[in-house]
Amino acid sequence: MTARTAPWAPVPDPLPVPCFDAHTHLDMLTEPVERALAEASQAGITRVVTVGVDVPTSRWAADCAAAHGNVYAAVAIHPNDTARARDGLDSEGRPTGFAGTDEVLAEIARLAALPRVRAVGETGLDYYRDTAPPRLQREWFAAHIEIAKATGKALMIHDREAHDDVLAVLEEQGPPERVIFHCFSGGADLAKRCADAGYVMSFAGNLTFPSAVNLREAAEVAPADLILVETDAPYLTPVPNRGRQNAPAQVAHTLRAVAQVKRMDVADLAAAVAATGERVFGRWDDDQAGGPPR
Ligand SMILES: [Zn+2]
Ligand SMILES: [Zn+2]
Numbered sequence: 220m221t222a223r224t225a226p227w228a229p230v231p232d233p234l235p236v237p238c239f240d241a242h243t244h245l246d247m248l249t250e251p252v253e254r255a256l257a258e259a260s261q262a263g264i265t266r267v268v269t270v271g272v273d274v275p276t277s278r279w280a281a282d283c284a285a286a287h288g289n290v291y292a293a294v295a296i297h298p299n300d301t302a303r304a305r306d307g308l309d310s311e312g313r314p315t316g317f318a319g320t321d322e323v324l325a326e327i328a329r330l331a332a333l334p335r336v337r338a339v340g341e342t343g344l345d346y347y348r349d350t351a352p353p354r355l356q357r358e359w360f361a362a363h364i365e366i367a368k369a370t371g372k373a374l375m376i377h378d379r380e381a382h383d384d385v386l387a388v389l390e391e392q393g394p395p396e397r398v399i400f401h402c403f404s405g406g407a408d409l410a411k412r413c414a415d416a417g418y419v420m421s422f423a424g425n426l427t428f429p430s431a432v433n434l435r436e437a438a439e440v441a442p443a444d445l446i447l448v449e450t451d452a453p454y455l456t457p458v459p460n461r462g463r464q465n466a467p468a469q470v471a472h473t474l475r476a477v478a479q480v481k482r483m484d485v486a487d488l489a490a491a492v493a494a495t496g497e498r499v500f501g502r503w504d505d506d507q508a509g510g511p512p513r
Contacts, residue, residue, distance in 0.1 A: 224249065228456060228463035231471040234263030236489040238474055239496050240467040241421045242341070242375065242401045242449035245269040245290070246279050248466060249453075256289060259467035263489070265289055266496070266503055267467045268449075270341055270375065270401075272297035273309040274317050277330050284335035291500055293338035293375050294330040296323060301359040302351040324362050331370045337500040339367040340375020341401055344388070347379045357388055364392045373397040373499045382409050386416075394418075397499040402451050406433035410441045419499055421447035424457030424465060427476045438480045443491045447499075448474045 227250055240259065245252050245267070259267060269284065270293040271277030277294035284292035296304040303310065307318030317323045331339050342363035344356050367374040374395045378385045382405050389398065400413060403420040413420055420441050426434040438446070450456075450473070452465035457472040478488040497503060 225453070225462060225464040228460035228466060228469055230258045230468050231262045233261060234471050234474065234489050235486040236493070237263050237265040238448070238470070238489040238493050239266035239268070240264055240450050240470040241268050241399070241447040241496060242270055242293070242423070243267050243452045243467050245283055246276055247453050249464060250466070252283065252287070255466045255468070256287065262468040262471040264467050264470055266291070268293055268338065268500060271295060272341060273300050273304055274315040274323060274326055275309050277327060281330045281333050281336050291335055291337040293340040294327055294336055295340045295342040295363055295375070296327060296359060297341055298343050298345040298356040298360065298377060299348050299350045301355050305355070320362075324366070327363070328366045328370065331366050331372055336372065338373040338375040338399070339363050339370070340399070341377040342375070343377035344381035344385050345377060345379040346381045353384070357384065360388050361392050364389070364395060367395040373399055375399045375401050377401055379404060386412065399447065399499060401449060402455070403434065403437060405437055407436040407440045410437035414440070414442055414445055417445070419445050419447055419495060421449045422473060422477055423449050423451045424455040424469065424473050426473060427458040428461070435480045438477050443481065443483065443488065444495055446477065447492055447495055448477060
């Protein structure tokens with residue numbers, strides 16, 4: 220059974236202070252967006268950032284954010300999808316109507332400029348999978364950094380087994396003002412390097428897995444004002460719902476786990492994460508295009 224067909228997870232107890240899910244894929248859930256958002260609200264997760272990985276899902280994310288007052292979007296070509304995107308294909312290998320580096324990146328730049336699109340991502344480097352050569356990934360990552368700078372949006376990085384090169388490309392290119400490492404995958408060492416650079420670390424449900432000692436050590440040393448939490452749903456469902464389908468509501472479990480690691484009050488951490496979210500993605504209510512925030 221894959222994450223996308225796993226049974227839906229029960230809604231966690233509500234958080235004492237509203238918080239949000241910094242990275243999710245609402246388009247990949249088996250349940251309707253409305254249900255995922257309603258259950259998230261019940262758990263105290265009142266905002267979500269839904270993320271694209273190719274041209275069609277980036278457009279979908281932008282449309283979803285335009286239609287829902289409590290959703291913001293991130294748009295990009297995922298590092299693993301760069302070769303397919305260049306060849307005019309989406310992440311499933313279907314034609315997108317956009318081909319060639321310039322045409323595809325121009326469409327991402329157009330979407331990134333929309334008011335309810337608040338981040339350029341997920342972009343970055345993934346040396347775990349080999350669907351795109353590292354050189355091509357680095358080229359497209361650099362181009363996404365430029366789009367983030369040109370549009371003034373946050374940069375949302377996917378970094379898998381590529382920490383040193385991700386930091387090197389950021390350094391070479393000159394990082395945008397706001398940088399987020401989504402699904403933070405390093406240990407205390409990388410957390411310190413990110414903290415020194417002012418990069419935000421977004422922890423996902425895998426922090427709750429018993430084996431993930433390095434992620435908990437990273438969360439322990441990460442400054443509370445540089446921490447976000449995310450689901451990356453439908454993947455990486457946190458304890459106690461492993462084996463079920465992840466959804467934005469589940470980030471409440473991850474937030475509680477991070478609070479425990481940092482020996483912080485859950486309410487204090489939720490408030491800090493919500494404030495960091497507004498700092499990196501912009502104020503939730505400064506654009507009414509999707510109706511008033513709910
Ligand atoms: Zn990712
Ligand atoms: Zn993702």
